[in-house]
Amino acid sequence: MRLEGCGSAGAGQDVGRSCILVTIGGKNIMLDCGMHMGYNDDRRFPDFSYITDGPLTDYLDCIIISHFHLDHCGALPYMTEMVGYNGPIYMTQPTKALCPVLLEDMRKVAVERKGETNFFTSVMIKDCMKKVVTVTLHETLQVDSDLEIKAYYAGHVLGAAMFHIRVGSQSLVYTGDYNMTPDRHLGAAWIDKCRPDLLISESTYATTIRDSKRCRERDFLKKVHDAVDRGGKVLIPVFALGRVQELCILLDTYWDRMNLKVPIYFTMGLAETANKYYRMFITWTNQKIRRTFVHRNMFDFKHIKPFDKSYMDNPGPMVVFATPGMLHAGLSLAIFKKWASNANNMVIMPGYCVQGTVGHKILNGAKKIDFENRTSVEVNLTVEYMSFSAHADAKGIMQLIRHCEPKNVMLVHGENAKMEFLKQKIMQEFNINCYKPGNGETSIIPVSIDLDVEVSLPLLKHTMALPTSASPSSSSSSRASNTEESRTKKQKVLHGVLIMKNNNLRIVGVNEAWGDLGVTAHNLRFTERIEVDEPGPVPALTSALHTLLSQKLGSSQVQAVNEFQLSVADSVFINIQDDEPGKTILLSWTHQDEGLGSKLLDIIKSNYKKS
Amino acid sequence: MKLYCLSGHPNKPCNVVTFKSVTLMLDCGLDMSSVSHFLPLPLVASHRLGSLSTWVPRDADSQLEGELRECMSRIFVDSPPEIGPPTSGLMDFAEVDAILVSNYLSMLALPFITNGTGFKGVVLMTEPTMQVGRIFMEELVEYIERTPKARHAYRWKHYLRSLPQPLCDVKGPKTWQQAYSLKDINAALSHVQIVAYNEKIDICGALKVTAVSSGFCLGSCNWLISSDHEKLAYLSGSSTLTTHPRPIDQTSLKNADVLIMTALNHTPMFNPDSMLGEFCVAVAQTVRSGGNALVPCYPSGVVYDLFECLSNHLDNLGLSLIPMYFVSPMAESSLAYSNIFSEWLSSSKQGKVYNMDDPFPHAHLTRTGRLKPFKSLHAEGFSSEYRQPCIVFCGHPSLRFGDAVHFIEMWGNNPQNAVLFTEPEFDFAEALAPFQPLAMRPVYCPIDTSLNFTQARKLISELKPGKLVVPEMYLRPPPSAPHRTDLTLNLEETPLTYSECQVLDLGIHRRLESVKLAPGLALALNLSNIRPGLSTATISAGLHVQDNKYVLKPLEDEDTISKLPNSYPYGNLSVDDLVQRLAQAGLTDARVEELPGVCIITLENEDVIIKISDASTHIICSNTKLREKLRDILLECLSSF
Numbered sequence A: 001m002r003l004e005g006c007g008s009a010g011a012g013q014d015v016g017r018s019c020i021l022v023t024i025g026g027k028n029i030m031l032d033c034g035m036h037m038g039y040n041d042d043r044r045f046p047d048f049s050y051i052t053d054g055p056l057t058d059y060l061d062c063i064i065i066s067h068f069h070l071d072h073c074g075a076l077p078y079m080t081e082m083v084g085y086n087g088p089i090y091m092t093q094p095t096k097a098l099c100p101v102l103l104e105d106m107r108k109v110a111v112e113r114k115g116e117t118n119f120f121t122s123v124m125i126k127d128c129m130k131k132v133v134t135v136t137l138h139e140t141l142q143v144d145s146d147l148e149i150k151a152y153y154a155g156h157v158l159g160a161a162m163f164h165i166r167v168g169s170q171s172l173v174y175t176g177d178y179n180m181t182p183d184r185h186l187g188a189a190w191i192d193k194c195r196p197d198l199l200i201s202e203s204t205y206a207t208t209i210r211d212s213k214r215c216r217e218r219d220f221l222k223k224v225h226d227a228v229d230r231g232g233k234v235l236i237p238v239f240a241l242g243r244v245q246e247l248c249i250l251l252d253t254y255w256d257r258m259n260l261k262v263p264i265y266f267t268m269g270l271a272e273t274a275n276k277y278y279r280m281f282i283t284w285t286n287q288k289i290r291r292t293f294v295h296r297n298m299f300d301f302k303h304i305k306p307f308d309k310s311y312m313d314n315p316g317p318m319v320v321f322a323t324p325g326m327l328h329a330g331l332s333l334a335i336f337k338k339w340a341s342n343a344n345n346m347v348i349m350p351g352y353c354v355q356g357t358v359g360h361k362i363l364n365g366a367k368k369i370d371f372e373n374r375t376s377v378e379v380n381l382t383v384e385y386m387s388f389s390a391h392a393d394a395k396g397i398m399q400l401i402r403h404c405e406p407k408n409v410m411l412v413h414g415e416n417a418k419m420e421f422l423k424q425k426i427m428q429e430f431n432i433n434c435y436k437p438g439n440g441e442t443s444i445i446p447v448s449i450d451l452d453v454e455v456s457l458p459l460l461k462h463t464m465a466l467p468t469s470a471s472p473s474s475s476s477s478s479r480a481s482n483t484e485e486s487r488t489k490k491q492k493v494l495h496g497v498l499i500m501k502n503n504n505l506r507i508v509g510v511n512e513a514w515g516d517l518g519v520t521a522h523n524l525r526f527t528e529r530i531e532v533d534e535p536g537p538v539p540a541l542t543s544a545l546h547t548l549l550s551q552k553l554g555s556s557q558v559q560a561v562n563e564f565q566l567s568v569a570d571s572v573f574i575n576i577q578d579d580e581p582g583k584t585i586l587l588s589w590t591h592q593d594e595g596l597g598s599k600l601l602d603i604i605k606s607n608y609k610k611s
Numbered sequence B: 001m002k003l004y005c006l007s008g009h010p011n012k013p014c015n016v017v018t019f020k021s022v023t024l025m026l027d028c029g030l031d032m033s034s035v036s037h038f039l040p041l042p043l044v045a046s047h048r049l050g051s052l053s054t055w056v057p058r059d060a061d062s063q064l065e066g067e068l069r070e071c072m073s074r075i076f077v078d079s080p081p082e083i084g085p086p087t088s089g090l091m092d093f094a095e096v097d098a099i100l101v102s103n104y105l106s107m108l109a110l111p112f113i114t115n116g117t118g119f120k121g122v123v124l125m126t127e128p129t130m131q132v133g134r135i136f137m138e139e140l141v142e143y144i145e146r147t148p149k150a151r152h153a154y155r156w157k158h159y160l161r162s163l164p165q166p167l168c169d170v171k172g173p174k175t176w177q178q179a180y181s182l183k184d185i186n187a188a189l190s191h192v193q194i195v196a197y198n199e200k201i202d203i204c205g206a207l208k209v210t211a212v213s214s215g216f217c218l219g220s221c222n223w224l225i226s227s228d229h230e231k232l233a234y235l236s237g238s239s240t241l242t243t244h245p246r247p248i249d250q251t252s253l254k255n256a257d258v259l260i261m262t263a264l265n266h267t268p269m270f271n272p273d274s275m276l277g278e279f280c281v282a283v284a285q286t287v288r289s290g291g292n293a294l295v296p297c298y299p300s301g302v303v304y305d306l307f308e309c310l311s312n313h314l315d316n317l318g319l320s321l322i323p324m325y326f327v328s329p330m331a332e333s334s335l336a337y338s339n340i341f342s343e344w345l346s347s348s349k350q351g352k353v354y355n356m357d358d359p360f361p362h363a364h365l366t367r368t369g370r371l372k373p374f375k376s377l378h379a380e381g382f383s384s385e386y387r388q389p390c391i392v393f394c395g396h397p398s399l400r401f402g403d404a405v406h407f408i409e410m411w412g413n414n415p416q417n418a419v420l421f422t423e424p425e426f427d428f429a430e431a432l433a434p435f436q437p438l439a440m441r442p443v444y445c446p447i448d449t450s451l452n453f454t455q456a457r458k459l460i461s462e463l464k465p466g467k468l469v470v471p472e473m474y475l476r477p478p479p480s481a482p483h484r485t486d487l488t489l490n491l492e493e494t495p496l497t498y499s500e501c502q503v504l505d506l507g508i509h510r511r512l513e514s515v516k517l518a519p520g521l522a523l524a525l526n527l528s529n530i531r532p533g534l535s536t537a538t539i540s541a542g543l544h545v546q547d548n549k550y551v552l553k554p555l556e557d558e559d560t561i562s563k564l565p566n567s568y569p570y571g572n573l574s575v576d577d578l579v580q581r582l583a584q585a586g587l588t589d590a591r592v593e594e595l596p597g598v599c600i601i602t603l604e605n606e607d608v609i610i611k612i613s614d615a616s617t618h619i620i621c622s623n624t625k626l627r628e629k630l631r632d633i634l635l636e637c638l639s640s641f
Helices: A076-084 A093-113 A122-130 A211-229 A243-258 A268-280 A287-292 A309-313 A330-339 A358-363 A394-404 A416-430 A457-465 A472-476 A482-489 A510-517 A538-553 A591-608 B033-037 B110-114 B127-145 B155-162 B182-189 B272-288 B302-316 B331-338 B347-355 B361-367 B403-411 B428-435 B453-463 B519-524 B558-563 B575-584 B624-637
Strands: A002-005 A020-024 A027-031 A062-064 A089-092 A132-135 A140-142 A147-153 A161-167 A170-174 A198-202 A233-237 A264-267 A304-307 A318-322 A346-349 A368-370 A376-378 A382-385 A408-412 A433-435 A442-444 A451-456 A492-501 A504-508 A523-532 A558-562 A565-568 A572-579 A582-590 B002-005 B015-019 B022-026 B068-071 B074-077 B098-100 B122-126 B192-195 B200-203 B207-213 B221-226 B231-235 B258-261 B293-296 B324-327 B371-374 B391-394 B418-421 B441-444 B467-471 B496-498 B503-505 B512-517 B528-531 B534-546 B549-553 B590-595 B598-603 B608-613 B616-621
Touching: A020 A161, A020 A170, A027 A161, A062 A147, A076 A093, A076 A122, A089 A093, A089 A161, A093 A122, A093 A132, A093 A268, A093 B347, A122 A132, A132 A147, A198 A394, A211 A233, A211 A243, A211 A318, A211 A346, A233 A330, A243 A264, A243 A268, A243 A304, A243 A318, A304 A318, A309 A318, A309 A330, A318 A330, A346 A358, A358 A368, A358 A382, A394 A416, A408 A416, A416 A433, A451 A457, A451 A492, A457 A492, A457 B512, A457 B534, A492 A510, A504 A510, A504 B512, A510 B534, A523 A591, A523 B624, A538 A558, A538 A565, A538 A572, A538 A582, A538 A591, A572 A591, A582 A591, A591 B558, A591 B624, B015 B231, B022 B207, B033 B428, B074 B428, B098 B110, B098 B207, B110 B127, B110 B182, B122 B127, B122 B207, B127 B182, B127 B192, B127 B331, B258 B453, B272 B293, B272 B302, B272 B418, B272 B441, B293 B403, B302 B324, B302 B361, B302 B391, B324 B331, B331 B361, B331 B371, B361 B371, B391 B403, B403 B428, B418 B428, B428 B441, B496 B503, B512 B519, B519 B549, B575 B590, B575 B598, B575 B608, B575 B624, B608 B624, B616 B624
Parallel strands: A027 A062, A062 A089, A089 A132, A170 A198, A198 A408, A233 A318, A233 A346, A264 A304, A264 A318, A346 A382, A408 A433, A451 A504, A523 B616, B022 B098, B098 B122, B122 B192, B231 B258, B258 B467, B293 B391, B293 B418, B324 B371, B324 B391, B418 B441, B467 B496, B512 B549
Antiparallel strands: A002 A020, A002 A442, A020 A027, A140 A147, A147 A161, A161 A170, A368 A376, A451 B512, A492 A504, A492 B534, A523 A582, A558 A565, A565 A572, A572 A582, B002 B015, B002 B503, B015 B022, B068 B074, B200 B207, B207 B221, B221 B231, B528 B534, B534 B549, B590 B598, B598 B608, B608 B616
C-alpha cells in the first residue's frame, strides 16, 4: 500500500489542506481535494502533474471527498474542469448540496473581490458537481468489481463522513475531519470494528484534551458577556452553515440561563438558509434534534431575533451574527465599518480568513483598513479569533483507534510536534506502527495478506469433530491472556490436500483429492513383524494387547476383530500368530497412518521386547 | 436450507428460513382482514350503530346475547376489533436470530413476535421503514384505544358452525388477538437495528444480509442473504413503476441460487396508472358538484402521490381553492418525515434538495394552507377551518376505526358525496357493509404499484434464479376471477411452492466453506505441479474458529506434524527403477518374481518381502530402521505431492 501527499503541500504535517493519494491493491484513490487557504498563487491548488504524466481519468480510480470545507474540496473544480478528470467523485448528499455553495462563495471573493483570473467559473462548479455520486452512510458502494467504499458518520460538520476503502483483503479507513464527542447539534463520529490495515486519521487537536473545548466556550461566553456589560456591540461574522448553529445554540442557552436582556440578532437570509438545510438533512444531526424535529425546531431560538439593517445604528449593546464570515463583503462588512472605531465594541472571528480579506487583515493586527472608494476606518474595537471547529482530541483519536482496531495508523492534518507526541502514545498503547509523513512525502505501508481458500465441507466437518489439539503456545507462555488461551484452545488439526487450479485455492480431504486431481493414489502399506516371548495361548495375548492399547489410546480407538486380530482406529491392523515357543505380532498400516503405526510399534516393542 | 411459512396471506408475508444453523424471519406482516367482521368504532356514540338489532343463533346459549349484531342481514361482532398474528406453533420465536423487514407494511405484527416470546435476535430494517412503520403502528393503537369498548366478545368463536356466512368461514378466530399497546410498540422497536441500502450486515459470522432497494415505498427493500458460496434473494413488495421511492435494484438480485418471491399485486385486474387518473377525475367531479370526497387511506405511501397528482389536476380545472384535509394522529409526522428522507427517493425528487427545495410538493401545499394536517376531527382548529366542499384523507382504510368512520356516518346519506377506495388491501363492499344503506357514492380505484404477474414473469426471466419459490396460490387464478388464467405465475418451469403452516426443503446443499490462510502457512507450502495449471500440496495446519470464521495457521507442535504424512505418492511403480535404487543403497540381493498381477521382490538376507501391484506396494519386514530406509527409497521412485 502506497500513500502520497499530493503535490508540494499535501495533507501531511500542515493543517493547510488535505489531498492524499493512496495506492491500495493496485487501485489509485484520491482522498479529498483541498485548496490551501494561505496561498494566493499556484501553490493554492495541489500540483496534479506530479501524479501522472498521462490523463488523470486514466490513472485515478476515484476521488472521495470527506466534507464540504474548502481545505478538503476547494480544488475539486480546478482538478476536474481545468486539469481534466471525468472519473467518479464520491461524497455524501449534504456535502454535495453544500459544496457548490462554498465553492461559489470562494470564487466570488477570489474573482470578483480580488480580480483574480485563471480561476474556475460558476459553470465549472456546476459541471464538476454533475460528476459526483452520492453515498449513503453504511452503504457498501462498489466502485468497480474489486474496489468498495463505505461511509461512516464523522460529526465534524453537516454531512461529514469517514470512509472505509477495501480492495480484496486490503483495507484502509480515512477519517477526514471528525469529532468523537456529540455537540449541541451534531452527533459523535462512529465506526465499527472493521480492522483496517491502515487508519489515516486527522490530528488537528493531537495534544488537546477534551476539557479545552468547554474552556473555549466559556471563554467565548465571558468575552461576549463582558463586552455587552460595558455597553459594547459584538459582531460575529459567520458562514451561514456549520459552527454558527452551534454558537447560536450556545449563546441562546447562556442568555436563557443568565437571564440576559441584551438583544442577539442574526441576519434574515442566514436563518432561512440554515433552517432549510438543517430541515432537509435532519437525519444528519444528533439524536435529540432528530427525535423532536416534528414538533420542535432546535434552530428556532428564543433570544435570537432577525436583524434589520436599521438596527446597526441603534444605541446600546447588542450581539449580531452576520454573513459573510471573512468580512469581505455584504452585511458583516457594513456593520464592521460602522462599529470598528469604537473601542468598546468587539468582533469575534470564529473561522479562517482568506488572505486579502478584511478579516485576514484585522486578525493580523491592522489598525486601519482602506477601502476601494478611498474611505478608511480606524480599527479600535477588540478583535478576537476563536476556533470552534469540531475535531477529535487526543482522547477521541485513541478512542477511534480502539473502536476500529487498525493494524497501522497514519497521522495527517496536524502540527509536527503534536503529532510526534501522539504517535509515541499510539505506538505504546496499541503496539502498532504509526506513521506521520511530511508534505509531499510517500509512505509505503507493508501489509500481510491472508489468502482466501475454500475448504470442502466434509473435510471441515471431519476436522471440527476431531478432539482439540493443545497448542504449545498456551502452555509455554504462562502470561497468555484469557482470550489468547481460549483462542488457541479452539485449534483443531486440519490435514488435507491443497489444490491450486487456475489460481483458485481449495483444500479437500486426501480421499477426495484423487478425483479432483485425476491421478491414482499409490497405496503404500507396511507390515512389521515383532517377535515376542509370550508363552500363553494366542487369545490371551490378543486380550492383553487390547487392554494395553486401550489404556494408551483410549478404548474407543481399539477394536477386537477376532481372537487373534485387533484393529486400531479402523486403519491399523494387528495380527498375532503362534510361533512356538513365542509369538509373532504382525503390525500393518498404510503410509497415511505412519504416525499411528510408528506409535503402536513403539508401544508394543517397549512392552513385549524379546529378551 | 428450509423455509417455514407462517402466514397464509402472501401480501402480509411472514416466512422463516434456516440456513447454516442461522434462523432468519423474512417479514412479519399482519393480516388485518379479520377486522371487517367487527362493528366500526365511532368517534362519538352512533345512534344508528347502537340501534342495530342483536343477533343470536337459534341453538346457542343466552351468553352470546349482545356479542353479535345484524346490519342489512350481515352479522358483525360487537367488540374491539381483533387481528390475526402469524402462526406461532411452527416455530419457537426465541430461536430466531434476525428478522429482516422489507417495508413498513410488512412489520405490523412485530410486537406479536418479539414480545413475551423469548425473542433475543435483532430486527433489521431501513430508517424510513422504522419511522413510517412506527407511524402506522401508533396510528392503529391510537384509533383503537381512543374509542374503548366496554365488552370484549369472544364466546361467538365457540359457535362458528351456527353462524351465517361469511362469519362461519373465518379461519382460526381463536388465534386472533386484540391490538397491541404503545408500550408493546416501543418494546418491539427496541430490537431494531437500522441498515442502509447495500450495507452488508453480518449475522452470527455465518451469513451476510443486505437490503437492496425495491422501488415500492419509502425505504422499502428486498433482501440478499449470502454465505461465501450461496446466495438467496428474498423479494417482497417491489415495484418497477416510477413513483416517489428510489427505483428497484434488479442487478443485485441476479443469479441467486434461490429466489423467494412474494407480495405481488393485490389487485392485478386494475392498472395503477389509470386508477390514479380515475381517482383524480372522480374527486374533481364530486367537489365540482358541491359534494365532499372522502379518501380512506394509510398515513404514508401512495397518499403522497395522491396529494401531488390531485393538486395538479385541481389546479388545471381551476379548483385550487378546494381545501384538502389530512386527518390522522400521525398526519404531521408523516408529512415531516417524508421530506427528510430525500436519500431514499427517486432521483428527480432527490435532485430537488440541491436546489434547496423540499422533495415532495406537499411541503409547499402545507405551507400555503392548501393541505391541512389535523390530528383528528376534534383537534384544535379543525372545526373553524372546515369548509365544504372539501377532500378528506383519513384513516383507517378498513373503515372500522379512525376518523373515516365518522365521515361516512356524517356524509353517508348524501348522494353528492363520494368515498374513494385507493388502498388495495380492503374490499370496498366489505368495508362499507356495516354502513348500509348508504347514499354516498363509492368509487373503487385501487392503486397497487407492486409487481403484477406480467412484470413478475419478466423480472424472473431477467434474474435467472437457480430455484424459484412462490406462494402456492400464485399458480391459481384469483378466487374472484377463476377464468383469468393470465392472472397466475405460469412459467415454463414449475416453481417450488409453499402455503400456510408448511415447511419446505429448498434443497440447497453446501459443499464449500471459505477459510483464511495465514501468510506464514502459505509461504511454507511446497506445491508440486501435476500438469500445467494444476498444482497441489499436502497441508497440515491448525484450524482456528472465532465468530464462525475459520483461519488456518501453521502448526507449531512438532509432535503433531511428525505424525502426519507430508506427502502422498501416486501413479505406478517401475520395478526396474526400484531394484536399481535398492542396489545403489547396498541391497544387492533382490530377487524379483513376476506373478500375474503382482510382482514380489524378496531380500533374503534382510528378511524383507515387497509386494508390488498396480497402484499399491506392500513392504513386509521386521526391522524398523530398514523399513524406513526402504520407504524413502520407494518414495523416490514415485511421483508425490
